[in-house]
Amino acid sequence: MPVTDPAALLERTVRAIAPPDADAATHAAARQDRLTKPPGSLGRLEALATRIAGITGQQRPRLDRRLVVVAAGDHGVTAQGVSAYPQSVTAQMVANFLAGGAAINVLARHAGARVRVVDAGVAAETPHSPQLLRLRLGPGTADFTRGPAMPRALAERALAEGIALFEAERAGAGVDIVGLGDMGIGNSTAAAAIVAAVTRRPPRAVTGRGTGIDDARFEAKVVAIERALAVNAPDPADGVGLLAALGGFEIGVLAGVYLAAAAARVPAVMDGMISGAAALVADAVASAARACLIASHRSVEPGHAAMLEWLRLEPLIDLGMRLGEGTGAALGITLCVAACRLLDEMATFEEAGVDDSDDVVPPES
């Protein structure tokens, strides 16, 4: 059932986004220093758990209910020959997600996370399945080198559907942490266009090889993005307009998930280039949403570094991944879980009867 009043849901959600809970973060940081380890010796895992305490408002957050949202959509710009794969692969990979055979299925199982697959707007038919949310906002976006990727009303609806999806998951099995992934042939072109529009860097500097394209396709990709920016002249301060101009449907749904997660105080783990572009859209809609973002990995896509710098986020891992689907986000979730378990489950010096450092007790020698 489609969202009845997208604008109202979007507005209500944006208004609900609050800043991090400084008190919870302070308590968490103080606990870190009482745990049985030299102060700071768990490195970035300490800062990560402290940050999650601030996001969630809980002094010792548990991240037991884990969700990965994988949104799929097609892109009219594939007509410009920007991808090494045919558009049919998007729907085929949706079927693979539903069968449990894709990389994200494996890594979500590994992370103890359930996967929610969304057909945000896939060109080919996708299976009817209780596991698949079939929004199908369009048969792929329009070719953004010739005009906007979608009408403004549809962009608003994509955001609202992402919000509704997240709220339904929260009301159902519950969500303590969410990872965001994508599938869509051509969507690294849309993502690079969003990065160029927001950061005002030249398209060539933020465009990568996606699934692994040759030089000719790479040139076609850069030219397509340059044209899209010239034709649509998106205003990076207008998040809905940005999404309408450049797409895609899956990016819009993921941006809605970020907004809903921020409103619900749930940490939202980014994946690579495409889920990052969705974060830029969410940030343009409501900059307060930025506080709930956690960068999982550094993609090899050059635009990814640009967006992380823009969002002032440092990724946790750097393994040369460039698959999407939420694969990096799933690994990021496992690190968030590890960091929060350390904060919650480790004994303090007092509890364990361990002498603190010689700031307190002089060495025996």
Added chain:
Amino acid sequence: MPVTDPAALLERTVRAIAPPDADAATHAAARQDRLTKPPGSLGRLEALATRIAGITGQQRPRLDRRLVVVAAGDHGVTAQGVSAYPQSVTAQMVANFLAGGAAINVLARHAGARVRVVDAGVAAETPHSPQLLRLRLGPGTADFTRGPAMPRALAERALAEGIALFEAERAGAGVDIVGLGDMGIGNSTAAAAIVAAVTRRPPRAVTGRGTGIDDARFEAKVVAIERALAVNAPDPADGVGLLAALGGFEIGVLAGVYLAAAAARVPAVMDGMISGAAALVADAVASAARACLIASHRSVEPGHAAMLEWLRLEPLIDLGMRLGEGTGAALGITLCVAACRLLDEMATFEEAGVDDSDDVVPPES
């Protein structure tokens, strides 16, 4: 019950170490390219699983039975004021490991690994517990600024006890992957001395702040290492002699675990500075053991980078950790498990009915 003939066990183990299985690795690499993802898009996770296939000799290795060995020992060099913590903390932390409240307990639970704690030679009394292997090869090592840390026969025995421990774990609950961790006040001094001796770098260049020492302690640490190298003149080609000269008991036991893991074709995941020094000792005893080593994380200890370069290993994560106990190794195990599950559980293009890239099929557009 102590090992009856340490020299024979050591020799038998070293002789059993075989090179990686090139055939299994080749099969694994070929499967990677048939899985439903652009080739290479899982980055270093692909190379990691392929390498584990070579180590184990299995084309699709499963790493279900996971072990972390945490060896504890004290160091006579603490008399030189090299640590911020009193020696009593080693035994207190052993008790904390047994109670399940230390960082390694939390991260091992997170990784689905069991923890085996070893008192290799702790100065203070440690609890009698079925969970604790009490080898107690000495009440801490001797102060290596005045002579060898231990007699040569004891170094050989430490290695043999590590081998026996690993073999017992394998014969018991089984071991598909092992992480190696340490606890011992002062042991980053012994580890830095080993790194300096093996890589022939100046002690100052490979010495760090350990648990977090001030400038005066840091100077004392550098001077102690310089003296140890001058007094003992260890031969880096003689692994047993190196261990005898510089210690410690826990480093010797861990080096034995590496040798036994290599002989058993089990991937051995290093932690930070101390388990790395043990890997250098194992490598000096039998360079063929190097093939089973997996570097988990990059410690902030400067000597760690030097030893990874020496061993030609690239760590998987870099989170600013410096705790030891096997904490980095436990996170490394989770990544090894993820990499192998991807290799084993993902569907191939044929199985999933997904079109391969346009190397095979031209794009629809």
